[in-house]
Amino acid sequence: MSLKTNRKQLVMTAVQGGVAPAHQWAPFEVGSGGEVFSWPSTGGITYNVKIGDSVFGWAGEHIEPGVSSTLSHSNRKVEAGYHFLACCGNQVRVISGEAKGEFGTVLGHHGGVNHLMIDFPDATLEKLTCDDKFLVRGYGQGLQLIDHPDVYLYNLDPDVLDTWGLHEREDGKIEVPVHVMVPGHAMGSGIGSLSVTTGDYDILCHDAETVAEYGLDRLRFGDFVAVMDHDNRYGRTWRKGAVTIGVVIHSDSPLAGHGPGMMTLMSACDQKLVPVLSDHANLGALKGIGRYAVEL
Template sequence: MSLNTNREQLVKTAVQGGVAPAHQWAPFEVGAAGEVFAWPSTGGITYNVKIGDSVFGWAGEHIEPGVSSTMNHKNRKCESGYQFLACCGNEVTVISGAAKGQKGTVLGHHGGVDHLMLDFPDATLDKLTCDDKFLVKGYGQGLKLVDHESVYIYNLDPDVLDGWGLKERQDGKIEVPVNVIVPGHAMGSGIGSLSVVSGDYDILCHDEATVKEHGMDKLRFGDFVAVMDHDNRYGRTYRKGAVTIGVVIHSDSPLAGHGPGMMTLMSACDGKLIPVISDGANLGVINKIGRFSDA
């Protein structure tokens, strides 16, 4: 059965940003197991980490694939509109420099640093500089399933929803393809946030037994994942029986309370959302980008 949405009522708004400077958070950092490291982290243009790659194994932490962008590097308070209006799957256009006119795709936003991650083909990345600017056609906030008012949707381009493969069952519940189902106790940094229309929260992968039991070692950038017993309708909190669906937007981290980042896409508390494991549940598969590009 097809799912009816209100896409014709959604507002499409341009927002503009530039490349976010790469960060060095400290000369050395200490991981949850006591390991000391000095690794790359957030920001900049990342050439070799892409949608579809594993979030594990990099000599880096909180790595953001593709281009990390902000609206205004000097005033973080201005970033809320840029992150809020830019939704997963939105079209991005380079509007300056040697790559002017080239198209890309929004992956998602990262809390704390207030970055928006953008995917571009390799040929475009090679032409970009850290002075370039991007125009995002922000489209998706306010999206809803008109026949399922208990399902809350955020940060999602309606074209991605259409291509995702959600199915309404005869009992009225909705099957949602995901690559990994995460237990609620494995969520960390970002819990307690009052808003899910900016930022993200982290999947904890420091306990090897939990990672193995739930197949969390399969996590890739761009994956759609389900978190059980988490309510993201009005912020991020534990609620037994709730289900939240999100998209993976940054890499693993050895820091205590941190791990692969997930941006919220939908949430329900009434058993309406039923996660179904699918290896193809990834933004890259739907939009043919990152490691799934036809190029």
């Protein structure tokens, strides 16, 4: 039996954005181990980094797969609404240029730079330019599990929730398929943020022993992951017994306090959410996009 939701009461709102300019943060940056690098980072149209790929091994940092998008490229107060309404799994339509009428899918939003990441098929990416515009069918904020008011949902398209494979147990707990379980002490940049409906926070992967112990080297773009002992109901904080589930939205980074980014999707306390490991716990696998797409 599927979990009952209030999807009929959700508001669907169009929001529109364009391609975010690619950004250079500094001529050179210094990583947590003292390494000096000058690499690509956020923004632009990224052709060869996709949902389903590993977040590691790229000659880049904080890489955003697919198309990075903003509303205005300048007004952060206005940008908040664009990110808030665009939820993981929402439909996106190209409304300009050679690719007009083609469709894509929202992956998630990246804090700090205020970018929204959108997946498009390869054939569409080849037609896009940095002047093109996108209409996002924003749908999902306010989503609730009717019989489980102690589970908080954010940034999640109800169609993704329905196909994810959540299972309600007899004891009232909910099993959630995830690809990786992250220990709470491995979370970095973004902790303390009061808003979980915009932005993300980072999984720290600079300690090789921790990476090996918890299998963090398995992280992929689009993965659903569980952060243990983290409460994201009203912001991001440590709380024993809490579990937060999110989706991986950007690549690893050598910078201290940074790593693969995760956008919050659900959170609950008292071990209400029970993560269950699955190789298929990835947005791409659910939607048939990114590396999971079957090109015609």
